[in-house]
Amino acid sequence: MPFNSNFPYSESNSSYSDLLLDIDYGNVESILFYPRRREVDVLYKNGETAKIPILYNDQLILRKATESNLTLTINNSNRDMAIAESAVTFGLLLIFITGFLVILRGTSKIASKAFGFGKSRAKFFTIEEVETRFDDVAGVPEAAEELKEIIEFLKRPQKLLDLGATVPKGVLLIGPPGTGKTLLAKAIAGESGVPFISIAASEFVELFVGVGASRVRDLFQKASQKSPCIVFIDEIDSIGRQRGSGIGGGNDEREQTLNQLLTELDGFAENSGVIVLAATNRPDILDSALLRPGRFDRKIEVMLPDRNGRKKILSVHSLTKPLSSNVDLNFWAARTIGFSGAELENLLNESAIHCARSKSKEIKNEHIEDALEKITLGIRSSKLVNSNSKKLRAYNEVGRALVSSVRNGIKSIDKITLLPRIGSYTAVTLIAPDEEVLNSGLISKKHLLTKIEIALAGRAAETVVFGFREITQYAENDLKYATAIAKEMVTKYGFSLMGPVNNSQNDNEVFLGNSLLRNKSLIADKTAKQIDKEIMDISKKALNNSINIITNNRSLLDKLADILVIEETIDNKRFSEIVSTSLKV
Ligand code: ADP
Numbered sequence: 001m002p003f004n005s006n007f008p009y010s011e012s013n014s015s016y017s018d019l020l021l022d023i024d025y026g027n028v029e030s031i032l033f034y035p036r037r038r039e040v041d042v043l044y045k046n047g048e049t050a051k052i053p054i055l056y057n058d059q060l061i062l063r064k065a066t067e068s069n070l071t072l073t074i075n076n077s078n079r080d081m082a083i084a085e086s087a088v089t090f091g092l093l094l095i096f097i098t099g100f101l102v103i104l105r106g107t108s109k110i111a112s113k114a115f116g117f118g119k120s121r122a123k124f125f126t127i128e129e130v131e132t133r134f135d136d137v138a139g140v141p142e143a144a145e146e147l148k149e150i151i152e153f154l155k156r157p158q159k160l161l162d163l164g165a166t167v168p169k170g171v172l173l174i175g176p177p178g179t180g181k182t183l184l185a186k187a188i189a190g191e192s193g194v195p196f197i198s199i200a201a202s203e204f205v206e207l208f209v210g211v212g213a214s215r216v217r218d219l220f221q222k223a224s225q226k227s228p229c230i231v232f233i234d235e236i237d238s239i240g241r242q243r244g245s246g247i248g249g250g251n252d253e254r255e256q257t258l259n260q261l262l263t264e265l266d267g268f269a270e271n272s273g274v275i276v277l278a279a280t281n282r283p284d285i286l287d288s289a290l291l292r293p294g295r296f297d298r299k300i301e302v303m304l305p306d307r308n309g310r311k312k313i314l315s316v317h318s319l320t321k322p323l324s325s326n327v328d329l330n331f332w333a334a335r336t337i338g339f340s341g342a343e344l345e346n347l348l349n350e351s352a353i354h355c356a357r358s359k360s361k362e363i364k365n366e367h368i369e370d371a372l373e374k375i376t377l378g379i380r381s382s383k384l385v386n387s388n389s390k391k392l393r394a395y396n397e398v399g400r401a402l403v404s405s406v407r408n409g410i411k412s413i414d415k416i417t418l419l420p421r422i423g424s425y426t427a428v429t430l431i432a433p434d435e436e437v438l439n440s441g442l443i444s445k446k447h448l449l450t451k452i453e454i455a456l457a458g459r460a461a462e463t464v465v466f467g468f469r470e471i472t473q474y475a476e477n478d479l480k481y482a483t484a485i486a487k488e489m490v491t492k493y494g495f496s497l498m499g500p501v502n503n504s505q506n507d508n509e510v511f512l513g514n515s516l517l518r519n520k521s522l523i524a525d526k527t528a529k530q531i532d533k534e535i536m537d538i539s540k541k542a543l544n545n546s547i548n549i550i551t552n553n554r555s556l557l558d559k560l561a562d563i564l565v566i567e568e569t570i571d572n573k574r575f576s577e578i579v580s581t582s583l584k585v
Contacts, residue, residue, distance in 0.1 A: 014042075014050045023064045030071035031061070041075075125199035125219055127226065132186035138316045139309025139341065140180055143173070143302045147188055150275055154192035154228050157273065168298040170265055170276045172236070172291070174283045175302030178342025181279040182234060184302065188277070189230040197223055198232040201239045201278075204257045212239065212257030220264040220274075228273030236278035240286045258287060265295045304340055306439060307333045313344045321352055324362040332368055335414065338433045347371055377428060378421035390565055392462065393418055393427040396474055398560040399461025399550050400429045400454055401575065406549045406585050407450045408434070410576045416560075417569040445495040448485050452542040453549075455482040460546035461557060479539075486538040487531075496534040503531060552584045 019042060022028050032041035040061065042050045054061055065072050134144050153160050153167040160167060173181040182198075189196035199219060204212040223231045243255045268274055278296060280286065290296050305313055311333035318329070336344060348363075350371035355363045373380075401413050414430040421428075431454065437447055459475040494500035503523050523531070550557055560578060564570055570578075 014052050016052060016054060019052045019054075019061070020064060023061075023068050023070065026068065028065075028068070028070055030073060031065050032073045032075055034075045125197055125203070125222070127195050127197050127222070130186045130190045130196045132183060132190040134187045134191060136316060137180050137183050137187050138312035139305035140184065140302050141309075143184060143300050144187075146298075146300050147171070147184060150188055151192045154188070154194050154230075154273070154275070157228070167275070169268070169272075169274070169294065170278065170296035171298045171300060172283065172286075172296040173277060173279045173300050173302055174281065175279075176281050176304060176340060178340035179302045179304060180341045181302050182232065183341070185230060185232040185277040185279070188275075192228070192230075195226045195229040196232065197226065197229055198234065200234045201236045204239055205253055210253075210256065212253055213260035216257060216260040216264055220268065223274045223276075224268060224272065229275075231274060231276045233276065233278040235280065236290075237280045237282045237285055240278075240280070240290050242285065242287045243289075258290075262289055262295065304338060304438060305344075307337075307435070310336055310339060310344055313341045314348065317345045317348045318363075321348060322355075322362045324364045327363065327365055327368065332372075335372065335432075337435050338438055343375070347375060350374060373415075376430060377417070381420045381422045390418060391561065392466075392472060392474060394561040394564040395461045395465050395557070396458035397427050397429045398557055398564055399464075399546070400431075400457040401560070402553050402557060402579075402583070403457035403460070403546050403549050404429070404431050404454045405579060405583055406553075407453060410579055410583065411572070413572055413575050415569065415571050416564060416575065418564060419568055443493075445489070445493070448489050448493075448495065449538070449542060452482045452485050452538065453546045455479075455485070456539070456543045457546040457550065460543055460550050463543075464547055464550045464554065465557070482539055482542065483535060486535040486542075489538060490531050490534045496538065498530055498534055503527060553582075556582050556584075 019028075019040075022042075022044070027044055027046075029043045029045045032043070034040070038056050039051050039053050042052055044050070062072070134148075137144060150167060150171070153165075173184060175181055185198075186196055197219070204215050219231065223229055239254050239257045239261065241254070241258075243258060265276065276296075283299070291299075307330075311329045314329045314332060318327075332347075336347065339347070347368065348371075351363050351368045354367040354370045358367065360367070397416050397418070401416050404412050408431075412431050414432050416429045418427045420426050434447065437443060455478045456475070458478055459471060462471045462474070488504075489495035490498060491503040494502065505523075556579065560570070560575075563578065
């Protein structure tokens, strides 16, 4: 309907055809166009306005408006749009440039690593004058004794040379991590007053073939400049593994690095004053060429400390700490079977933290106890609620403790606790490792059978208390552990009825390629069946033994489980108080 000035105009009923008619009738004052928008603002002669949809790029309106001499305006807001658009473009460009720069920096880093490795030579090994002395290394008397002749040589070379003695060029220190291998090497340097040049062998291996070898050359060049000195190569197994193995090309870079190391070791003269000490905990995987005379021909084992050693290490590290006079280091040495020097140091550090937390001035036994618990078990999480599962856990743990007490003595139990730990155990029975086995490295058949019995004792307790139909999956990990031991007994050590045969699929094999290339024969089906049967027989027998032990001690089991549910933790002292008189062995 054409615009009628008598009627108030409302936007809602304005339409395209109305607009056309209004223009024809001369009711329109001006039209405002928006580029790229499909509508116009119309100003009528009566002063009213309206927004009216039009066609895109509408020529009809334009033509009509021009014919009627209307004021046509193009909205200048496209300037704002242009600004917005250019802002977006600018933003995109900025993101693009930043991204480009980041990529460029990354590439240039790789490139500088690749081509500029020569520049950062000083960084991959350290040269220091060390203050460490043999007094700082406790509990490894044999190793320290063997290394003393090297000090003698470094201090008074002429004396040994006059006697015609040759001093080893390379010494391999073998032992578990944290036993003090680095410390020993430092002590030699410190005692002899010579520079200590150290590097982790993994530092040799770089992105590009040839870098490792050039680093080895650099290291030895530096060492001969600084002679007499000690060169210490940590984790030598990372480059010193057997060569010529591995499918898919092997690791050329590692092999080249190792070859260079061998060449350097051969290259420097005997008694030149450079003594190379290398540390590893995997001597079995080292390339035999490394161990040949004139290279690392001297091997020194750095073992885990025994009780006396642990006490000495604890006292070395407690010198700088305010230890209460009540603390008996003998007691703590007995409680830390299997701990390395580094772990013992950590124990005392943790104790100091607990001490500081409790605002005490001296480190007391309870601080060490808390620290030991944190290290062996993890951080305690929230308290347990009383429930059936608490009872079930208690029976599992107490069962384990009883079987261990019968087999290895009451003293083998260090602690039983139901308190859950963050990210680890839900409940645990801490059983001290057999120190003799640890020290001698010899594992008897009896020892392994006992381990399986103890591992399955939780399941045994559940079976005795709740019945075979009510057992739970709580013992899943125990079963896994027990089966692994049984498998080793059968396939590795000849501890089963199958006799003295080794059927293990050499899991010590470092490189998959070796066995594949040798086309190793697989175990015959019949043998595999027999192995499985033996494993099952051992496991079932062990479970039955544990069930018998627990049945014999049923009242003690119930008593201990009740106490554990209430007190949540039973320590070794309390355990032996409860058990010592009534345990039926
Ligand atoms: P490894 O080289 O065998 O891995 P480290 O020599 O690096 O072990 O030992 C780490 C730390 O543990 C040492 O700095 C030292 O504080 C402590 N430590 C290890 N073994 C002993 C030891 N026998 N006597 C004293 N402290 C030790």
